[in-house]
Amino acid sequence: MNQLIFAYDSGEEMVLNMGPHHPSTHGVLRFIIKTDGEIMREVIPDVGYLHRAIEKIAEGVAYESLMPYTDRVDYVSAMTANHCWAVAVEKLCACEVPERAEYLRVIASELNRLASHAICVGVMAMDIGAITPFPYLLRERETVNDLIEELCGSRLTYNYLRIGGVAQDLPRGWENRCLKFLDHFDKVLPEFDRLITDNEIFVDRCANIAAISGEEAIAHGLVGPNLRASGVDYDCRRDAPYSIYPRLDFDVAIGSGAMGTTGDCWDRFWVRCEEMKQSAQLVRQCLAQLPDGEVYQKPKRIRPEGEASARVESSRGEMFCYLVGKGQPTPDRVHFRTGSFNAMQVIRPKSKGLMVADLVALIASLDVIAPEIDR
């Protein structure tokens, strides 16, 4: 403490270590903070603690067998990571996917996005000091987990998608249970907005903090909700469509600086709240349009030669997969570029001049998930 006061008074610099184990860091990551005690001069992120070498492992397992590993690329949003891998392999092998399976993929992905954003906004409120909203949203996420567990038997690492479809069809009565939940969830978000989104104290902590302009967001490669919060109107589901998204009608939420500056922490929070509403609508539309038929079509022997890339709108933004095959049962090279990887990069340039306490708001608002950075 004495050292802290000394540093602040004398204008000297102190080096503060945050992490690698810290409840606000969303997994195991570490920051080296250079500060005068209050204002940060530099923040150096140190990542790699959760590096699982998934790209190296991928070179040793069959295309179909990598699916459970993609769960671990982003365990908070495993369904969209599954989807990215499936789209990449199916593009490379020119596999057919039954229509019903495409609908089930979108239903599962959007439910997962809803659950993932619930974690993000709940945790962000908690990081800033409001504990109550987190368990409120965690309760909703439990129900989503129950629904997804009925689909695929697990609550976190789903392994639900297959090359050529999905693992199982819907269990009996699942549609009705899902619709019941969505009807209930429609009432949750207005309550949540009253509780935290429009809460004066929360807005004070988030508005005008670490605003990222559209140009900065693009230059630093922010994607997904972080990019849209900065006012850039781009959504992979609408602008580079895959699966059955062209048949669905949804709005893309864009940050506008409603509480302060465009691209501030509050905008990033708000965009995710809006996306939860859109996800609920997308699941409803899919259930209404859901066709009958098979959910899996076994692909011909998967030994592709060539290369393909796939882009999927994951919960943390556009996930990019680059895949090279050499006619073997295992891939020659697999590369995932994830949303958190780019979001983590922006922390160093954007944290200069912020208060130490606001760093937590910045990290939480970017929704970085450590395993997704390190893979």
Place this chain on the structure above:
Amino acid sequence: MDVAAIHEALLAHFGPETILGLTAAAGGIRDPFLTVAAARIDKVALFCRVEASLAFDFCQSLTALDQGESFCCVYHLLSYRHHHTLALKASVPRGDAHLPSCVPVWPAADWYEREAFDLFGIRFDGHPDLRRLLLPEDWPGHPMRKDWKEPPSYNGMPTTRENTLDLLAPPAASEEGAS
């Protein structure tokens, strides 16, 4: 713009010594790509970003492939203005793997290049802070190279251990006969 038009625009600006060729999407190649001279990749990248008809403002991905004698750096670009994409490839020899950094063009390339340096050992000239990203500073070698072998130990810690199930397995028939 489609990739043929982009190829023509780049060829007109840089000439065939820099823009080495266009591989169209055919057969297993699902995304067309341009092959570029590695020593000029930063110039090509800058042109791709600032030229208004191209406007590739987002570097989606930068990674490398181990092709035996050489490494191939692969750049995937996206334009938010025109919604078109482009892939660039640049080969560098395995023994002297270095090429100019694209960080001045796309700040997002900072960690991409650090990752490629970490996992493949490719050096990016002019990178502001080329350190390992994912692995510890003292990690031996670059594990995404195909010829990388896991050493038996790291800092005195063994990287493999005996399977205890083997220890408890019943002795093989020949051993039983001997006892």
